[in-house]
Amino acid sequence: MSEAHETHENGVYDLIVLGAGPVGQNVADRARAAGLSVAVVERELVGGECSYWACVPSKALLRPVIAASEARRVDGARQAVTGPLDAEAVFARRDRYVTEWDDSGQALWVKGIGADLYRGHGRIDGPRTVTVTRDDGGRQTLTARHAVALATGSKPVLPDVPGIEEARPWTNRHGTDSSAVPARLAVVGGGGVGVEMATLWQGLGSHVTLLARRALLPRMEPFAGELVAQGLTEAGADVRTGVRVTAVRRPDPAGPVTLTLDDGGELEADEALFATGRRPATDDxxxxxxxxxxxxxxxxxxTGLVQGVDGDWLYALGDINHxxxxxxxxxxxxxxxxxxIAARAAGRPLDDGPWGDHATTADQHAVPQVFFTDxxxxxVGLSAEQAEAAGHRVRTVDLDMNAAQGANLFADGYPGHARLVIDSDRDVxxxxxxxxxxxxxxxxxATIAVVGEVPIKRLRHAVASFPTVSEIWVFLVAAARGAGH
Structure with a gap:
């Protein structure tokens, strides 16, 4: 251990991680658990985008909106919901979950696993070498014996339209760290961030206009975007699909923003939030x-190893590998x-075949995602269109969610739909x-069923508790087998 401590003082580590968000923390933790020495470099807050501007604050803000909406769907509870949300209290809840944007707790966690934390901008400077530049201009060179892992995430992309920079639009960061409710908010983009931000700010009292070039949630089954659009409309939002922003102007920095649309119309709002894609944070x-x-x-x-780099030492994890x-x-x-990384460092063989310990097979076959809309x-897995494009022979099973009594007890007039996509040849x-x-x-x-390739015949033995929403599985499997439930 003393030798390892001396090499740390000289800036030599088994693994150097750039980015201390959840992804960087996980690779550091796993390597430390295997006995490797680890340096973690972070230029902003330890905890990253997810902890302070994305997953955590957005869900902390959305939960009161959804909770109030769910209460309104239950007779007896809806009568108790007699007024608007307390926006100040919602923002205070968000502030608690992001620890007032103080990352000292997460910094202590990094140190607690035995990793060394370097604050500053990390930059590769040749094979296995990283230079860290601190805010005060000081520099330090670190060397990796075995690996450098890049976990620097992604950044929002703004469309290349006239006036966009001068208009100072919101991105996801403004959408989650703002503490004032604009009277009118234009949300541009119908993907996950766009629909969640529209749900959030409409629930907090903004009049939201959601503009999308295509249907909402275009990578999911079509009914998903349709039902989310219906929910937003019922909440009071103006949802417009098949429309594109061609210009933005805000002549008065303190005044409203005007969006010019490709149909020749214009939309005026107090703020405009653009959720129009992400780009990798790999430019510097x-x-x-x-x-x-x-x-x-x-x-x-x-295994996360970057292709095209000699020596098998550079990894790219999270958003940046797309x-x-x-x-x-x-x-x-x-x-x-x-x-x-630990196996390679120890000279052990890799288990990198399908579903092996060193293979990210789920990236291709079983990616789960949830959008916290209303x-x-x-x-999870493939949509029907994606499955057919991949060459599978498929059949689909569709049911309204209120086929399960548990759904009706959860919410009066439960709004929802379910679909299974089944491989007709393997019946999984x-x-x-x-x-x-x-x-x-x-x-x-569902994720377990996809990953485990559980036969539909076997799924009938997975008994759903009554009366829960999960009882929908009984009806879906029965329909898939052409049998009564």
Whole structure:
């Protein structure tokens, strides 16, 4: 141990991690558990985008909105919901969950696992070398014996339209760290961030206009976006699809913003939030020093190892490899990569075949995702369209969620729909989509069925508790088998 301590003082580690969000923390934790020495470099807050501007604050803000809506769906409870949400209390709740944007607790966690934390901007400076530049301009060079793991996440993309910079639009960060409710909010983008932000701010009292070039949630089954659009409309939002913003102007920095639309119309709002995509945060990481293109998504193998770099030492995990821009999927990749780094360091063979310990097979076959809208939208695996495009012979099973009595007891007039996508040749589940209040908690059972390739015949023996929303599984499996429930 004393020798390891001396090498730390000289800036030499087994693994250097750039980015201390959940992904970076997970790969560091896994490597430390295997006995490797680890340095973690972070230029902003330890905990990253997820902890302070994305998953955690957005869900802390959305939960009161959804809770109030769910109460209004239950006779007897709806009579108790007599006024609007207390926005100040909602913001205070958010502030508690982001610890007032104080990362000292997470910094202590990094140190608590035995990793060394370096605050500053980390940049690759040739093979296995990282230079850290602190805010005060000081620099330190670190060297990795075995690996460097990049976990720097992604950044929002604004469309290239006239006036966009001068208009100072909101992005996801403004959407989750703001503490004032605009009277009118334009949300541009119909993906997950767009629909969640529209749900949130409409619930807090804004009049939201949601503008989307395509249907909402275009990567999910079509009914998911349709039901979410219906829920937003019923909540009072103005949902417009098939529309594109061609220009933005805000002549008075303190005044309203005007969006010009491709149909020739205009929309005026007090703020405009753009949720129009993400780009990798790889533009200033020194990728050019190892033959890669700055600002590019990084191509990786199933262990997270970056392709096109000699020596098998550079890993890219989470958003920057573009496999699935979801925190839980990035953490899964990080756990896998941490184990692979430890195995390579010890000279052990890799278990990197399908569903092996060192393979991120779920990135291709079983990615779960939940959007905390009203109603919620949750899916795992392939949609019917994706499955057919991949060459599978498929059949689908569709049911309204209120086929289960538990759903009706959960919410009067429960709004929702479910679909299973089944491989006709193997009779196993390829994908599942649920839309309805609280369906996010149904998703893990579907994920297990997809990952485990559980035969539909066997699923009939997975007995759902009565009366719960999960009873929908009984009806779905029965329909899949052409039998009564």
């Amino acid at each position: 990481l020194g990728l050019d020093t190892v033959g890669l293109t700055p600002g590019a998504w990084l191509d990786v193998d199933t 496999r699935a821009l979801l925190t839980h999927q990035g953490k899964y990749q990080a756990r896998t990569a941490g184990d692979a 109603p919620e939208a949750a899916a 589940l390829l994908g599942a989509t649920f839309v309805g209040p609280g369906v996010g908690d149904l998703l893990h059972s």
